[in-house]
Amino acid sequence: xxxxxxxxxxxxxxxxxxxxxxxxxxxxxxxxxxxxxxxxxxxxxxxxxxxxxxxxxxxxxxxxxxxxxxxxxxxxxxxxxxxxxxxxxxxxxxxxxxxxxxxxxxxxxxxxxxxxxxxxxxxxxxxxxxxxxxxxxxxxxxxxxxxxxxxxxxxxxxxxxxxxxxxxxxxxxxxxxxxxxxxxxxxxxxxxxxxxxxxxxxx
Numbered sequence: 001x002x003x004x005x006x007x008x009x010x011x012x013x014x015x016x017x018x019x020x021x022x023x024x025x026x027x028x029x030x031x032x033x034x035x036x037x038x039x040x041x042x043x044x045x046x047x048x049x050x051x052x053x054x055x056x057x058x059x060x061x062x063x064x065x066x067x068x069x070x071x072x073x074x075x076x077x078x079x080x081x082x083x084x085x086x087x088x089x090x091x092x093x094x095x096x097x098x099x100x101x102x103x104x105x106x107x108x109x110x111x112x113x114x115x116x117x118x119x120x121x122x123x124x125x126x127x128x129x130x131x132x133x134x135x136x137x138x139x140x141x142x143x144x145x146x147x148x149x150x151x152x153x154x155x156x157x158x159x160x161x162x163x164x165x166x167x168x169x170x171x172x173x174x175x176x177x178x179x180x181x182x183x184x185x186x187x188x189x190x191x192x193x194x195x196x197x198x199x200x201x202x203x
Contacts, residue, residue, distance in 0.1 A: 008202065009199050011077055025061060029061040031057055032053070032061065033054070035057060071203060074203075076097060084156070088163050089111075093113065093194075095114075095195050096112075097110065099202055100137065100198075100201055105129065105133070107133045112195075114148075114198075115166040116170075117177070118148065118166060119149070120150075120152075120159065128154065134151065
């Protein structure tokens with residue numbers, strides 16, 4: 001059961017969501033199917049109120065199936081890669097296994113770091129439109145009152161070098177940055193609020 005309770009932004013989230021969404025979708029389809037067959041057994045015909053209710057019941061099931069399929073298409077973060085990132089990130093604010101939704105494009109981001117005015121991400125998607133996703137994240141953050149420099153890397157080494165540099169200078173980078181506590185997340189610091197804002201546009 002613990003595998004189903006991994007929260008968004010944590011390593012293992014995609015795998016847990018594949019299991020969770022598959023179970024939910026199966027249950028949502030089983031309910032209207034059960035109603036349909038009960039109606040068929042009771043009335044000996046498909047033309048009954050049970051069939052109508054079953055059809056309506058398929059709508060949330062179909063919606064759940066779409067989300068399930070989208071999640072099944074994603075790849076979990078490789079454990080070895082995660083360990084490399086974790087060691088270089090130090091005490092940076094991190095989120096893992098995100099799938100950023102931007103209108104007609106979904107982009108997997110294996111890891112993302114927040115440090116002061118910098119947001120740095122890593123994606124293994126070869127054809128990812130990094131400039132498009134960077135602008136989308138930047139616009140979302142700007143709309144929430146945060147002006148951030150957003151940079152995505154497709155190669156692991158420069159990403160590791162970048163977060164390693166940020167981790168080494170975190171106190172210096174974040175010093176003096178003004179921050180008003182967020183009403184939605186009153187107990188979180190600036191970097192954590194930014195992380196949660198980004199996670200809000202992820203599957």
